[in-house]
Amino acid sequence: MLINYNLCFDDEQGKFVAVNPETGEIREFTAPAAKKTTTTRKKKADESSEPQLILSDNKYTLNTAAVELMGVEPEAKLNIKMRKIDGVITPVLGTDEAFKCKSGNRLTKSFTVACRGANNEALAAYGTIFELTENPDGSGTFILKGEKTPDLPPDDEAVTANVPLPEGLDVNLDNLDDDIPSEETAIDGSTFESMLAGIV
Numbered sequence: 001m002l003i004n005y006n007l008c009f010d011d012e013q014g015k016f017v018a019v020n021p022e023t024g025e026i027r028e029f030t031a032p033a034a035k036k037t038t039t040t041r042k043k044k045a046d047e048s049s050e051p052q053l054i055l056s057d058n059k060y061t062l063n064t065a066a067v068e069l070m071g072v073e074p075e076a077k078l079n080i081k082m083r084k085i086d087g088v089i090t091p092v093l094g095t096d097e098a099f100k101c102k103s104g105n106r107l108t109k110s111f112t113v114a115c116r117g118a119n120n121e122a123l124a125a126y127g128t129i130f131e132l133t134e135n136p137d138g139s140g141t142f143i144l145k146g147e148k149t150p151d152l153p154p155d156d157e158a159v160t161a162n163v164p165l166p167e168g169l170d171v172n173l174d175n176l177d178d179d180i181p182s183e184e185t186a187i188d189g190s191t192f193e194s195m196l197a198g199i200v
Contacts, residue, residue, distance in 0.1 A: 051132040053093065053144060055115065055123055062111045066132050070095075070142060077104030078113050080123060085135075085143065091126055094141035 005018040005027070018027040051066035062070070070093075072078070077096040082089050096104040105114045115123065127146025135141040 051142075053130040053132060055120070055128045055130070058114065058116050058120070059112045060115045060123070062107070062113070064111070067107075067111055069132060069134075072107060074107050074109045074111075076107045077102070078107055079104035080115070080119065080144070082122070083141075091123055091130070091144040091146075092135060092141045093132065093144055094135075094139070098140035 003020060004022075005020055008017045008019075009015070010017055015028050015030055019025070047063050047065075049065055051069040052063045053066060054061045054063070072095060078093065079096060079099050079101065080091050080093050081099060083092045084090070085092075096102055107113055123144075123146075125148065126144065127148040130144040130146045132142045132144060135143050
């Protein structure tokens with residue numbers, strides 16, 4: 001025998017109410033409590049209490065303190081970009097929203113993010129364990145300070161290389177004259193014609 005009930009849900013009391021339209025019988029059922037999902041994971045015994053990023057072969061991992069500092073959840077898209085800070089090229093971590101881009105990789109539930117190939121190699125030049133600090137520029141990004149400092153020349157210094165010249169070749173650029181009068185402010189076709197006339 002099949003019995004039909006009209007089913008309603010009472011939001012205030014969190015109960016289902018079933019009414020038999022033929023007999024008027026009323027049955028109440030309590031809704032099961034929804035399981036609360038959290039994004040926090042248990043802190044490992046050897047995990048640092050300082051916000052850190054740990055680089056490995058194909059990915060990097062954020063510790064719990066780093067996730068809390070950044071205020072991110074799993075599924076967030078994260079990106080690492082190189083920025084000049086105090087005249088030094090430095091890796092900076094942030095969300096796609098902070099960088100105003102859509103090229104980041106997804107943060108997993110275990111707080112890992114894919115980082116392969118050239119991106120991994122570039123970051124590895126700075127180390128494998130990075131401390132995170134908030135970027136003082138207010139962009140919502142985080143400066144990564146690794147245990148290594150790569151040998152990169154500052155942008156304002158000229159890079160010099162001692163390359164031996166072939167035997168018999170004398171290159172003296174001290175007397176080079178570009179034949180462009182100093183009073184000229186614009187370069188046009190006649191400037192190049194006059195330069196070529198001096199060469200030919």
